[in-house]
Amino acid sequence: MVHGRVEIKRSPESIMVRAYSQEHVYKHPWERVTSASWRKFADPENKRALSHILEVDTLNHKLDFATGKLYTTRAITIHAPGPWFVRKIVGQDICHCVETTVVDAQSRSMQLKTRNISLQKFIEVEEKIRYDPHPQNPTAWTLCRQETSIRIRPLSALAKMAEKVEQKCVERFQQNSAKGREVMERMCKYLEAESRGIPI
Helix, strand or coil, X not given: CEEEEEEEEECCCCCEEEEEEEEEEECCCHHHHHHHHHHCCCCHHHCCCCCCEEEEEEEEEEEECCCCEEEEEEEEEEECCCCHHHHHHHCCCEEEEEEEEEEEXXXXXXXXXXXXXXXXXXXXXXXXXXXXXXXXXXXXXXXEEEEXXXXXXXXXXXXXXXXXXXXXXHHHHHXXXXXXXXXXXXXHHHHHHHHCCCCC
């Protein structure tokens, strides 16, 4: 079950900010869920569900032997967010993002932060995802917390439909989040079967 809330704010500069948070419980152990997170982009069967993601490249990864933490940076290219007419106005169909990940095996936490580095003069999106053992069942379940902030800058061409554009962007991100959870659930079941030696 997914629990979520949406907040709408407006800055003095008339920048529209919409933030929402969600929680989801994976009934799989933390190690399996984090493995699924690493492998979800590489699995060919996920390409249809994650069709908004065009390319994923690992830029660097580093293991800090003193703390046992793994740091990874990936470049992700996606279809530009928002409805088609917004993409026409901004003149760009794709958006480049950077994802940074920190995995702490000792405390069993995985934190991901993704933000766009192109189209920033029109829209800024930051997504944070955290995977932790579920407090009620830490050995078998994983709690996923997701926070997304969308900042839409005012465009004269869109002034009259700003609210609609804002809502469409949020709907698109929520749809993609739901697809991402479906992929994660499928990958977890695949890894569970794999660990038991069951042919897929």
